[in-house]
Amino acid sequence: MDAFFGLAINQIVQFGLSSLQVIYYLEQLFREFYNELIFN
Structure with missing residues (x-):
């Protein structure tokens, strides 16, 4: 069970x-x- 739990994590x-x-x-x-929109 621990191995499965570790794999899931x-x-x-x-x-x-x-x-x-x-x-x-x-x-x-x-x-x-956004920068393109503002500065152009």
Whole structure:
């Protein structure tokens, strides 16, 4: 049971980290887009 539990936590952590990377990437894109709108 412990091995399964550890695996589940590992999966959740991996998923969380990849989600953070996607959110960060989208935020960067949005910021560039926003700057283009304001300064042009």
